[in-house]
Amino acid sequence: MSKVLIFDHPLIQHKVGVIRRKEVGTKDFRTIVSEIAGLMCYEATRDLRLRDVEIETPIAKTVVKELSGRKLAVVPILRAGLGMVDGVLAMIPAAKIGHIGLYRDPETLEPVEYYCKLPEDCDQREVFVLDPMLATGGSSSAAITMLKEHGCRQIRLMNIIAAPEGVARMQKDHPDVDIYIAALDDHLNEHGYIVPGLGDAGDRIFGTK
Ligand code: PRP
Ligand code: URA
Helix, strand or coil: CCCEEECCCHHHHHHHHHHHCCCCCHHHHHHHHHHHHHHHHHHHCCCCCEEEEEEECCCCEEEEEEECCCCEEEEEEECCCHHHHHHHHHHCCCCEECEEEEEECCCCCCEEEEEEECCCCHHHCEEEEECCEECCCHHHHHHHHHHHHCCCCEEEEECCEECHHHHHHHHHHCCCCEEEECEECCEECCCCCEECCCCCHHHHHHCCC
C-alpha cells in the first residue's frame, strides 16, 4: 500500500490557506502555488540517497555529500500541474521535464489524453508527477499508467489538495506510488469538485475564468 504524507509544515499550511480564498487573484494564486510546490518538493526529497565524495575546498581536502541514486524527472499534468514546475525546479534544477496533457470530461469526469512528451530516459529516472488537485483521482491515475507504459518504475505523486476519493483511487490503481499532499479535504461535490478545495486550479492559475 502506498504511503500518503500530509505536509504539515506551517509555511505550507499558511500558503494553502491563502490560495483557498476566493478573493485571491491570478497573479498571487500562481505565485503561491509555485512557492507551495517548492516547499513540498523540499519535504518530498528528504529521503533521496547521498554518497560521500572527496573534494578540495580552497583550504583543504574534505569529504562532502552528493546526491546519488536515480536522476530525477518532473512531469506536470497539463494544465494546472504547470503551475508547480518552477517551484519544484528551484529545488531540483537538474531534473528533466516531461508533459502529460489530460483534461477531465465535465460530464463523465473521466480523463481524456491529448499530449504526452517525456524525457527519452524517463524509465531510468525517479519521476515526480505534479498536479495541484487530486479529485476523483482519474487524471493522476491515468498519468501514472502512461508513465508505467513508458517503463517508469519509480514514481511519486505530488498534489496540493486531495479528496479522500482520489487517494482511495490512487491506492487501488497504483499501490506502489507514494502520495505527497498539503491537505486532505472532506469530499467531492456533485460536479467532482473538491470541498472545500480551491475551485478550478487551472482556471485560477491561468486566469481563464
Ligand atoms: C483538473 C486538475 C486535475 C484534475 C483533477 O484538471 O488539474 O488534473 O482536474 O481531477 P480528477 O482527480 O477528478 O481527475 P482539468 O481537467 O480541469 O484540466 P485543466 O488543468 O486543463 O484545467
Ligand atoms: N479539478 C480542479 O481544478 N478542482 C477541483 O476541485 C477538482 C478538479
